[in-house]
């Protein structure tokens with residue numbers, strides 16, 4: 001038996017992760033995606049608003065661009081792997097993509113890979129608490145000994161979008177004109193000027209104690225206008241991820257919630273194997289802040305006697321956080337496991353995409 | 369003039385049901401049908417660099433990861449290509465240079481003799497945004513081609529170790545599983561089939577099922593990939609609270625994504641990026657697998673080896689004028705029709721199919737295609753699928769009075785192109801206003817429905833035309849020419865209802 005089929009070398013599988021904001025595309029067995037580009041399928045998360053037809057046509061246009069303008073390969077008879085957030089990707093999306101790829105582009109096979117699970121392969125481990133902080137939401141899923149603990153998953157609308165909304169609202173309050181605050185400008189302001197502050201300063205800010213704010217930034221837009229970004233906005237814009245209210249739905253809380261829903265004897269290992277993925281995890285200071293918040297929580301009176309963990313530890317994947325999931329897909333698809341794909345022949349016989357990923361039977365798709 | 373070309377007033381119905389202007393449609397000479405880019409099959413034909421126009425064979429393009437060796441995109445503005453700029457520097461003449469041509473073994477004796485010589489050095493610069501390779505600390509190079517230092521990817525080694533480990537692990541798993549199967553074929557575990565199906569984390573499932581933990585480990589993980597978890601987490605620098613930041617030094621997210629591997633945050637790490645190649649594509653009819661577009665291989669050529677543009681096969685319809693547009697009032701519309709072929713065409717203008725007829729047409733098309741698929745199943749060729757044909761999304765909002773007879777448009781005659789003479793033919797029916805070479809103008813009457821002011825007035829008709837296939841090879845006799853009766857559905861957007869009452 002050859003080590004792995006020669007097909008891999010001749011026609012490596014195409015690996016894609018289509019996020020609500022950015023799409024990562026490339027070939028299996030490669031150490032990073034070839035391209036990261038804005039996702040141009042508007043209805044990707046608003047499927048209920050639009051008809052499937054519409055989604056189909058949008059997907060055709062977008063995949064055309066991916067194959068012929070970026071990857072420069074004929075999709076016909078190629079293998080394609082999709083890395084997707086199992087729990088939050090609507091079935092309609094998955095089925096439309098399969099239809100577009102099999103019918104319109106005539107790909108050879110499709111493999112759907114659960115984002116959180118495959119992310120672990122970038123570290124060669126099989127237990128981790130995977131925290132994906134992307135654009136629409138933060139999704140947390142523990143994986144223990146290679147099995148996703150689906151009953152423990154958590155998702156909250158904490159991510160790029162909520163940060164951008166906050167920045168925009170605050171700048172408009174400061175008198176900045178709405179017209180110049182396009183999504184692109186807001187994102188640029190966030191990426192280049194904002195950061196996640198330290199816990200102590202956040203607490204002080206919350207309690208209205210006076211602290212010396214960090215320096216303001218003059219941000220030029222379109223050559224003429226200049227927006228003043230106050231130090232307070234730079235420092236506290238990302239506090240939307242750490243809300244302190246009675247709902248306890250901030251990032252640290254939902255991480256702890258995920259752990260607490262896991263069997264007692266797995267918790268310590270999970271807490272010491274946290275893997276942060278998703279573009280928002282690139283924000284400066286977020287990891288150290290999360291560590292401090294989690295340490296405070298596990299030592300708090302409420303959790304002390306329930307959690308049975310004493311510390312948290314984080315992993316460093318050999319990737320930028322926004323493509324860790326993609327990279328997992330790249331590794332998986334470069335092994336013999338790609339032979340588990342749904343082939344075109346099988347799809348044409350039974351045009352249904354099975355939810356393989358729920359192989360442990362406890363489908364929790366409708367949870368939450 | 370701009371408004372005339374920027375919007376499509378005349379659209380044809382593609383076989384797949386989409387409305388497109390004639391210039392965006394193809395005509396398959398084998399199926400004798402209109403096709404569009406949506407319902408055709410696209411393929412990568414050849415790779416080339418659109419900057420230096422080098423042609424790159426596909427296998428090589430793959431090795432080069434679809435990048436051009438010699439051209440670089442500006443990582444800063446990504447609008448333009450970097451150009452090599454020369455500077456002259458004075459360097460001390462070395463022994464080696466003195467003995468030019470000789471086989472010098474004393475390269476180490478570079479003790480300068482005090483003499484200085486001029487030497488050309490190159491760096492890369494962007495003409496659009498003033499970026500230069502010197503900004504990021506790349507030293508100037510002695511030759512402008514192929515010798516720019518490649519950027520190294522810091523995770524490359526770790527990634528390769530992990531990838532190899534997984535490939536070996538999965539393979540080992542597969543072997544173990546096969547051995548097990550061979551040993552106990554009789555009492556198959558019900559879980560095994562599930563593992564077969566999912567394949568995801570085979571070893572994990574086996575362990576969960578209580579299989580021996582040791583068998584799933586082919587060898588211990590290489591030490592180099594072991595721990596990546598740390599208690600140490602990069603701390604936020606205190607500077608951020610006190611020091612002002614300089615936006616000019618911080619990259620935008622677009623700049624970061626031009627280098628997806630590294631996504632540098634500082635402009636100091638914006639390295640020149642090898643330019644991505646482009647492709648020429650060929651387009652194939654899905655029904656018969658024949659090409660409608662096949663470009664020439666040479667990147668500098670904009671010609672095609674095969675080009676079946678609909679505009680050179682199907683009569684073209686243009687609106688000359690249409691007025692006055694009022695609800696329920698008849699209006700005159702003047703159309704110009706052009707015959708692009710070398711044979712005379714007989715045209716009959718007919719009603720569009722009704723909704724039921726359209727559904728029937730679509731069913732028929734599907735059936736035809738299925739029979740085609742079934743008949744060719746025995747052969748090795750796997751026929752393509754077709755896009756499900758669709759009902760035309762546009763509905764006419766005016767009624768067209770059909771002309772009472774057919775008419776002929778003369779063949780294209782390139783020599784008559786410059787004749788200005790307008791011919792009138794007494795035999796022509798009344799609605800023909802004039803004819804000139806292969807063009808004809810007709811006047812028809814339309815009645816918009818009960819529309820409101822500013823509503824669009826859309827009329828449609830089926831154009832029945834005769835089409836003669838040209839013998840494709842000279843060997844074929846002229847009399848092998850065949851005449852076909854074809855249909856094209858045309859939708860005209862003639863304008864909006866005007867409010868005449870206020871005038």
Ligand SMILES: Nc1ncnc2c1ncn2[C@@H]1O[C@H](COP(=O)(O)OP(=O)(O)OP(=O)(O)O)[C@@H](O)[C@H]1O
Nearest residue numbers: 019020021022134135136137160278279280282322
């Ligand atoms: N290198 C980076 N530096 C800073 N922020 C980044 C970086 N890369 C991505 N982001 C931010 O992360 C967010 C996108 O992350 P990601 O690509 O993981 O989202 P997604 O997968 O498209 O969304 P989702 O997972 O919610 O569907 C955006 O808000 C973007 O601004």
Ligand SMILES: [Mg+2]
Nearest residue numbers: 019020134278
């Ligand atoms: Mg994502």
Ligand SMILES: [Zn+2]
Nearest residue numbers: 382384404407
């Ligand atoms: Zn079409």
Ligand SMILES: [Zn+2]
Nearest residue numbers: 417420436439
């Ligand atoms: Zn080039």
Ligand SMILES: [Zn+2]
Nearest residue numbers: 442445494497
């Ligand atoms: Zn530039």
Ligand SMILES: [Zn+2]
Nearest residue numbers: 396399653656
């Ligand atoms: Zn055809």
